[in-house]
Each structure stands twice: as structure tokens, then as C-alpha cells.
Amino acid sequence: MLNIPQEILDSIIDKLCDDKDALKACSCVSRQWLPRSRYYQFMSISLRVGWDTDANRLKTFLYLISCPLVTFLGCIDEVRLTHKWNSRDAGIPTLSPSETLAALEHRGIRPTRLYLDCRRHLSVPPDETPAFTASLLHMELELDENYVAVDGIVDYVCSFPSLQSLKIAGLPDHVNPARPSAKALPAQLYTLHTGHKLFTDWMITMKESPTQITTLGFVTVPSFQLKWSAVNRYLRSSCTTSLETIIFDDCHPSTGKYTSFIVRSLH
Numbered sequence: 211m212l213n214i215p216q217e218i219l220d221s222i223i224d225k226l227c228d229d230k231d232a233l234k235a236c237s238c239v240s241r242q243w244l245p246r247s248r249y250y251q252f253m254s255i256s257l258r259v260g261w262d263t264d265a266n267r268l269k270t271f272l273y274l275i276s277c278p279l280v281t282f283l284g285c286i287d288e289v290r291l292t293h294k295w296n297s298r299d300a301g302i303p304t305l306s307p308s309e310t311l312a313a314l315e316h317r318g319i320r321p322t323r324l325y326l327d328c329r330r331h332l333s334v335p336p337d338e339t340p341a342f343t344a345s346l347l348h349m350e351l352e353l354d355e356n357y358v359a360v361d362g363i364v365d366y367v368c369s370f371p372s373l374q375s376l377k378i379a380g381l382p383d384h385v386n387p388a389r390p391s392a393k394a395l396p397a398q399l400y401t402l403h404t405g406h407k408l409f410t411d412w413m414i415t416m417k418e419s420p421t422q423i424t425t426l427g428f429v430t431v432p433s434f435q436l437k438w439s440a441v442n443r444y445l446r447s448s449c450t451t452s453l454e455t456i457i458f459d460d461c462h463p464s465t466g467k468y469t470s471f472i473v474r475s476l477h
Contacts, residue, residue: 289323323349327352346372423450
């Protein structure tokens with residue numbers, strides 16, 4: 211076989227990153243082709259726990275990745291967890307969202323991106339250090355049909371010191387407006403997308419305004435949880451000192467009382 215320079219080989223495989231069949235074929239060619247092909251095959255894992263899924267599939271996956279012969283764990287850069295199962299209601303034992311993430315970390319998975327759509331995961335402040343605090347750079351929280359607490363969300367997010375971007379979307383069934391114990395946002399959190407005023411209102415009331423946010427996104431405005439008044443309240447606060455970009459995602463400026471914006475500072 212021709213000895214192709216690794217840079218050229220990697221570039222070829224990069225072009226095939228969305229073709230699963232081609233990646234499988236490439237991974238079987240030789241040891242030189244395997245690492246890059248394996249990275250794209252296993253860079254993202256998606257786990258679902260719910261009433262319509264097999265409760266044993268998660269346990270089977272955790273058992274698989276505990277095998278010493280498994281070599282793809284270092285490729286996993288993204289974890290997606292959808293957890294809608296409540297064992298206390300169903301009477302069937304299963305790992306909670308926190309236990310699931312802890313089990314993944316215990317087996318050596320260190321993602322930089324985390325997507326969570328979990329019931330009862332953020333209802334109270336974390337009692338212990340969450341999983342992936344040393345590696346996570348990006349987090350997305352989906353709150354639709356979930357029971358959440360303001361202090362649970364804020365304290366959970368603030369547990370990740372290296373977090374650079376955060377998106378909070380969806381409308382929870384119930385919000386407990388308890389006061390967060392966290393005193394500051396992660397120092398490197400520069401991008402924030404939110405569809406709920408719980409985060410922006412909390413930031414405004416902080417003794418020291420978090421001025422590191424450079425990109426701010428508002429999702430689905432106006433809505434039951436985020437009205438134009440809350441948007442303007444934040445934009446006029448001292449939190450916008452470093453703001454460079456404002457993004458409106460699925461918003462309707464002509465709906466409601468507020469149709470214009472006054473931004474304290476925009477570079």
C-alpha cells in the first residue's frame with residue numbers, strides 16, 4: 211500500500227465525516243486510516259432514557275465502555291442525554307441523569323460539549339461536583355416539560371469553571387424561583403443564549419455585574435417566560451459593557467409593548 215502523508219489522509223477523511231458507511235470502510239483499511247475515521251464515528255454519543263425506550267440499553271452501553279478493550283472513548287467529544295424516566299414514579303430502577311453522567315465520566319469520557327434534556331436533573335442545587343467540570347466548554351439545557359429551579363440551573367452552570375458558551379431553551383412546566391448560591395458566572399463564559407428571564411434577571415441583581423458576555427442571544431421572544439420588558443431590562447443594565455453581538459432567534463419584535471431596544475453598550 212502507498213504510504214500517504216498523514217495530513218493528506220486526514221484531509222480526505224475529513225471530507226467523508228458525514229458518510230458513516232465510508233467511515234466504516236476507511237477504518238478497516240489500515241492502522242494509519244483508523245484514528246481519524248474512528249474519531250468521526252464516535253465523536254458524539256446520544257443516550258435516551260424514557261418510557262418508550264429499553265431500560266437495559268443504557269446499562270448495556272455502560273457495560274460495553276467499561277471493557278478494557280474499548281479504544282474509542284478518547285474520541286467522544288459530545289454527549290447528548292435525553293432522560294425522561296422517573297424511577298420513583300414507574301417503580302423500575304434506572305440510573306438518574308446525574309448518575310448516568312457520573313458513570314460516563316468514571317469510564318474515562320471527557321466531552322467538551324454537553325446537551326441535556328432531563329427531567330428532575332436541575333430541580334435542586336447539586337450536592338456534589340457534577341460530571342465533566344474539568345473538560346466542558348459548551349452546554350445546552352432544554353427545559354421543555356421539565357421541573358426546574360432557578361437556583362438549580364444557576365448553581366449547576368456555575369460549577370463548570372471552563373464553560374465558554376451556554377444555551378438555555380424551552381419552557382419548563384414549573385419554576386421554583388429560589389435564590390442561587392453561586393456568586394459569579396464562569397470566568398470564560400462569553401456566549402449566552404437564553405429563552406427565560408431567570409438567568410438575565412439573576413445576572414442583573416448580582417453585586418458585581420458579569421461583564422464578560424460578548425455574544426448574547428434571546429430565544430423565542432415574546433413568550434410566557436421571556437417578554438420584551440425583560441430583554442430591555444437586561445440590555446440597559448451594566449452587564450452589557452463588553453457586548454459585541456445580539457442574536458434574536460425565533461423572535462417577533464412587532465408583538466407586545468416593546469418594539470425598540472436601548473442598549474447600554476454595543477461594540
